[in-house]
Amino acid sequence: MRRYICILLLLLCLATIEAQPKYEVRAAWVTAVYGLDWPRTRATTPATIQKQKDELIDILDKLKTANFNTVLFQTRTRGDVLYPSNIEPFNSILTGKVGGNPGYDPLAFAVEECHKRGMECHAWMVTIPLGNKKHVASLGNQSVTKRVKDICVPYKNEYFLNPGHPGTKEYLMKLVREVVDRYDVDGVHFDYLRYPEHAPLFPDKYDFRRYGKGRTLDQWRRDNLTEIVRYIYKGVKAVKPWVKVSTCPVGKYKDTSRYSSRGWNAYYTVYQDPQGWLGEGIQDQIYPMMYFQGNSFYPFALDWQEQSNGRQVIPGLGIYFLHPDEGKWTRDEVDRQINFIRKQGMAGEGHYRVKYVMDNTQGIYDELVDNFYAYPALQPPMPWLDKVAPSAPxxxxxxxxxxxxxxxxxxxxxxxxxxxxxxxxxxxxxxxxxxxxxxxxxxxxxxxxxxxxxxxxxxxxxxxxxxxxxxxxxxxxxxxxxxx
Structure with a gap:
């Protein structure tokens, strides 16, 4: 009996490998804020510059070995960036000093190294939050709160760009255009494109009176975020139409007919309307942050897919919960989620964060290499942008x-x-x-x-x-x- 069970398990494993899709997004977030994933070394000498580069190369090599095909590389954090910008200063994580030049261009390096390995590189940009008072003070006169203060507001000891101010979308588009113009990125990926959670006292009453035009406060705020998404999407497509535009919204859109969001969702809690963005066609991909288990994952994943309007839905998986300091997940939960994503024909999955892939937390890296990602996968096509294949070689x-x-x-x-x-x-x-x-x-x-x-x-x-x-x-x- 034991022998037959072993044979059955082997056949099931082989069946899973055989069932791998040819087209699938396999993404990982490379987090630079606080050096959570990268970098660990400060670039202050030729030797430490090379060491900082080597740390990223090590991550990309391991992702390539595991047949990942998409890197979400953190390019903007809280009012600072990881490339030489004319708008915002270098993030201090690179050198230990705000605005310190690391002696190379991290974004250009990341794009080049990803492309060497046949992987896409998407510029991951945090949008609305600007950091706490200490962080903003550390940026000095280079902070957007000093340079373009009209579009910035304080709220609960932090600063934010004000989505209700028309200048905010223009400021964000300047940053995006700088990245898209200068770099051969494959996508721009927007994080925290939302209001703070449960923010009835967010200081935008003046703008609401001026621009509300008879709408409720909730709807006006949603419309503000939608207008930012629309403006940036159209701006990117006017420059490089092949560059993918995506966001990572809150993982539950709102209550579904299958299950309640339990009072925490994109639509009501942070004023996002990502299903509206998909319906309007102003997103190519979304990576909903579905860091949940059980009924808090599966019904909402189905909802995203059913309302996708043919765009690519790529659930973000909370693999950080595999670490005992973060949660009490077991790896079979992640296995079930990937199997479900494939069964429902979704475009792929993203792993948050890459550190837990690199550390092989609960064997997640080995499982991807040996099973789920045993073979390569191509990027899913985007027929809403272009349907014409190249000629054959x-x-x-x-x-x-x-x-x-x-x-x-x-x-x-x-x-x-x-x-x-x-x-x-x-x-x-x-x-x-x-x-x-x-x-x-x-x-x-x-x-x-x-x-x-x-x-x-x-x-x-x-x-x-x-x-x-x-x-x-x-x-x-x-x-x-x-x-x-």
């Missing part, structure tokens, strides 16, 4: 090299988007033609050259047949060019 040449290595070269594809050359996906198997619908046949993705060197794990594991497709930045994939 041509003239594939496969040249065996010693020790089982194989050199692949091909002629480039063309795409309807003249601003971006197509990228390439490499497939291989021992069967001809190579089945490109199967995720286990993906060797590499987002290749930005017209050559690739295949290095088998061991010489006797060398795969026999190869195929190449072209893919654009909207996720549209060409037909395959098969090795003849």
């Amino acid at each position: 041509t003239e594939l040449k496969v040249i065996p090299i010693e020790s089982g290595y194989t050199e692949l070269t091909w002629k480039p594809s063309t795409d309807n988007d003249a601003q971006n050359a197509p990228m390439y996906v490499i497939y291989a198997s021992n069967e001809y033609p190579v089945d490109i619908t199967r995720s286990e046949n993906i060797l590499a993705q987002s290749i930005r050259t017209t050559s690739y060197t295949y290095a088998p794990i061991l010489p006797w594991t060398t795969l026999k047949h190869f195929a190449v497709t072209a893919i654009d930045r909207y996720g549209n994939e060409s037909v395959a060019l098969q090795e003849k």
Whole structure:
């Protein structure tokens, strides 16, 4: 009996691996605030600059090994940033000093290193909160509270941008435009695009009297946030339409017919209307912060998917609760949530935070490598932005090299988007033609050259047949060019 149980468990495990989707967002938040995930070293000398870079490389290498494909890299925290900006100062976490130049551009470095590994890099930007009084004071005259004080308000010993002031959306768009113009980011990801929780005394009465126009205070506040989302979405698309725009709203939209939100939700508690944003088409993705278990997760995940308007819903999973200092979750809860996300056809999942992936908390990293993310996955397409696939590559040449290595070269594809050359996906198997619908046949993705060197794990594991497709930045994939 014991033998049969072991065989059954093995078959179930293999079935889970086989069932992996070809298209799936696999994201992790890399948190810079307080150096929670990165960096641990302050960049003050050439040696410590390199060490700080190496810390990020280590994170990205481990994510790549686990077949993650999306990095949400914290780019703005509380009124300070992790790139050389003309608007806000460098975050002190980089050097130990507010405004201190770390001797390199962390965002440019993160984008370059992600792209080397075939991963997307999204600029994660905290929007409305500006930090407590001590933090704001530490920024001195570089603080937005001094430079553009009309759009800032104090509330409960903290400062916030005022969503009810028309200048707030323009200020945020200046920051976003700076990032999107200068960097080859794949997405911009907005955090805390909401009012403080349960904030009836938030100091916006003057703006409400001026701009309310007969609406209730609650609806006016929701409309303020929606207008910021709309303004930024349209602004990004006018510059680089392929750049994904996303937010991480509160994990429960509001009460559902299946289950109550128990008085804590996006719509009523913090005045967000993310389902309205999806319906209007001013989001490409949302990462609802679904750091819950049981009935506080599954009914609300279904609700997000049912109201997605075809956009990508990527639940944020609270893997930090696997650590005994944070919560009492067991890893099977995360396993069930990923299985549920896949069964419901959602676009993928995000892991908060990357530290707990890196630390293999309760074996989460091993489980992803061995099971859920055993094979690579491509980014889901965005047909609402572009439906036209690139032309197929041509003239594939496969040249065996010693020790089982194989050199692949091909002629480039063309795409309807003249601003971006197509990228390439490499497939291989021992069967001809190579089945490109199967995720286990993906060797590499987002290749930005017209050559690739295949290095088998061991010489006797060398795969026999190869195929190449072209893919654009909207996720549209060409037909395959098969090795003849």
